[in-house]
Amino acid sequence: MDGPEESQSNAAVSPELSIVFAYYENPQMLELQWDEICRYPEDVKARIEIVLVDDASPSHPAAGVDRPDGLPEVSIFRIRQDIPWNQDAARNIGAYEAKAPTLLLTDIDHVVPVETLRALLDSDLVDGAFYTLGRVKYFGGHQSEPHPNSYLLTKQTYWEIGGHDEDFAGIYGKDFLFRKRAFQKAQEHHLPHLVLARVGSTAIADAGTRTIGRDNSAGRKVWGYLLEWLKKARLWRGVQTLKHPYDRVV
Numbered sequence: 001m002d003g004p005e006e007s008q009s010n011a012a013v014s015p016e017l018s019i020v021f022a023y024y025e026n027p028q029m030l031e032l033q034w035d036e037i038c039r040y041p042e043d044v045k046a047r048i049e050i051v052l053v054d055d056a057s058p059s060h061p062a063a064g065v066d067r068p069d070g071l072p073e074v075s076i077f078r079i080r081q082d083i084p085w086n087q088d089a090a091r092n093i094g095a096y097e098a099k100a101p102t103l104l105l106t107d108i109d110h111v112v113p114v115e116t117l118r119a120l121l122d123s124d125l126v127d128g129a130f131y132t133l134g135r136v137k138y139f140g141g142h143q144s145e146p147h148p149n150s151y152l153l154t155k156q157t158y159w160e161i162g163g164h165d166e167d168f169a170g171i172y173g174k175d176f177l178f179r180k181r182a183f184q185k186a187q188e189h190h191l192p193h194l195v196l197a198r199v200g201s202t203a204i205a206d207a208g209t210r211t212i213g214r215d216n217s218a219g220r221k222v223w224g225y226l227l228e229w230l231k232k233a234r235l236w237r238g239v240q241t242l243k244h245p246y247d248r249v250v
Contacts, residue, residue: 015072017102017103017104017121018049018050018094018102019048020051020052020091020094020098021050021094021106021107021108022087023055023062024055024087024212025210026108027062027064028207029108029204029206032111032199034065034068034071037050038070041114048072048117049075050073050075051094052074052094053077053079053091054079056080056082058082059211062078062249063250075097077094077247077249079244080247083244085169085172085212086170087175088168088178089169089244091105093244095158095159096242103151103153103155105149105150105151106149108207109199109200109207110147110196110198113195113196116195127154127156127160128157129188130152130161131153131191133152134192134195135196136195136197136198137197138203139199139203147196148176149179161186163241163242164239165177166243167231167236167237167240171216171221172215173214173224
């Protein structure tokens, strides 16, 4: 872990960019992330922070994964209750707790290459816009489809969009609703030459969530569609955020 002098020097300067990851039982993938992040040049590490939110992993909590020396500023939070597919709450917590004015939200199995990171840090971002990135495969570098759930945007814009709706906790696949609202309330700018590198579970077994199923039960599926309709018709409450108790653990 970082020594006292290094931690104090990193914390002395406010970060310009917060990279937010949601985590659930991904210890091997997190080890790879830490190794990659450690390799960032010192001038880059001084400008960023990592915000990791553990969605109540029951067996391999994120705080228990060894963190090597040389990381930038890191904060780890943990949701108290284990609700399947509650990564929307994790993203909200990460966006809320982030210290930087700009957020890069992506999945734990997406590595941010240093070339991409430098370009993002040196870009002039505006409020009222969200930025999407290109994507390649981490192993081999082959082009891949852009990730629909990775965003670069200001913290202000994230909350103007409204954050992710935690009423859908426990229902797989409803995070696309944030994207729908993003298109309604902000302007997309696609940056295809700035890429994220997806690792994939064929290379790292726990790069993706593997301990809970992606098939919603019939009841959950029906409730998900009904709740979406009720909200659209304004017959149900609006977007709910920061409703799940959590603690800072690192």
